[in-house]
Amino acid sequence: MTARDVTVRDTTVLRSPTIHDVARHAGVSHMTVSRVINGDRAVRHNTRASVEASIEALRFSPNLAARALSGAKQARVALLHRFPNPGSLGEYLIRLSQSASRAHAILSFREVTGSNLDPTVMDDLIARGVQGVILAPPLGDDVDLVAALRQAGMAIVATGSTHGDQGVQSVGIDDRKAAQEMTAHLLELGHRRIGFVQGRATHASSKYRLEGYRDALRASDVPVDAELIAQGNYDYQSGMQAADELLALRVPPTAIFASNDDMAAAAVSVAHRRGIDVPADLSICGFDDTSLATTIWPTLTTVRQPTADLTELAFKLVLHGIARDQPSATPDHVVLEHLIVLRESHGPPPHAHDANLR
Structure with missing residues (x-):
């Protein structure tokens, strides 16, 4: 099952625990839980132990969390999209899958719909140990989404044009x-x-x-x-x-x-x-x-638009952001040639x- 397959919206049924549940159980912020899951060594030992205990007690995504907590080196990248037509999405996926294969990275994808950020999106990304995201247009201009991704400590690269006031690194044409x-x-x-x-x-x-x-x-x-x-x-x-x-x-x-x-x-x-x-x-x-x-x-x-070059460069930039483990001090828009x-x-x-x- 992929990240885009099922979103449970009926709160009357039994649901799986979320990162917010873990945060409440451990008495910390969900950002702290994210840092623990993603292997941030700056988290204090006692805090890390408390979060790990809550993860185990609540049985929060045990397989995915365990892989993240084990310090796996394989990069995990997600494409977030809101494509109005399937043709554009298909081309993105093909190109990004090729880049992920060459980099021996794990690629997932998730559709982000509506103007309000669905909290299950962030829960899913964190549970999967995603370290960096590529945003398809127009998600680079989604203020709430970008803020949530930053708070979770993820590397962010937007593709296509953005309005420029988000301070997000992007790749596209003029x-x-x-x-x-x-x-x-x-x-x-x-x-x-x-x-x-x-x-x-x-x-x-x-x-x-x-x-x-x-x-x-x-x-x-x-x-x-x-x-x-x-x-x-x-x-x-x-x-x-x-x-x-x-x-x-x-x-x-x-x-x-x-x-x-x-x-x-x-x-x-x-x-x-x-x-x-x-x-x-x-x-x-x-x-x-x-x-x-x-x-x-x-x-x-x-x-x-040079889709192959655009997606390849976006993937390289997000991997660089993951390795750097901090946002670029001067994010810019990389302009590629059109024809x-x-x-x-x-x-x-x-x-x-x-x-x-x-």
Whole structure:
């Protein structure tokens, strides 16, 4: 059974003891219990003995706790995620599993849902002896989660863009610059009415990609038209709704730039349903370059994130944080190179085709 399989929410049934139960039994804080479980040698002998006795008395995760208390050297890392689509999660897991295998580390993963931190998340991570976590977007901006992880003494590395006020080390691309370059490419082709589909509002990447779109329009003296900006949620269904809204405008866009490939693929589907030729009548571009970009027709022009490099570096950084046993004094955002991948879903606007025929 993995960490994401079952969460018991019915408190009327008998439940397993948690780290908070151990803390109350031993008369210490749950942070102290975490430090004991993770083998922190700075804990006083009497305190350690009291916590270990409470763990044994309550039968708190005996197998996992025993492995942690035995001082096992194998690093334990967890991926925490809130992916709105399974494709992105699958790619992360494949890449991180490869990194964990090379490092002879133990990797687990857990979905974190909702805006309030479920205490069972921390209980589970501590019980499993997790020493470091990799946060998938947008969890690097989850204040309560980051605070709880820090209090538990875990190394933290966020992937993707963050709002920057958390002081968490992160790895990703320059979302704003990438979106600006893609929009600029469409402008160079002659498009002036470019629709934009935003991502989930809580993701920092959604904010930066929208800013990049606006930057490119302003640089070309093209007015930013609010009716050409539709709200999406980084999933296929929201992409369909956003594309329907844009294509139903009195003067519809000649191009749609969606904040991820799932929403761009949805826009292609909506265009097909409406009898709109892609790319002769409508150009559509995405973001991320997931496997979906090359499995639909026409194949998507998109922004490529170096997922393999990103996850490998994130794993190395979290292992370094575990070995260092203290947070970086100056956490920073490591920026990796992106790439504009030109495929079949884009071209000049329809009036350009007409001009070439005259």
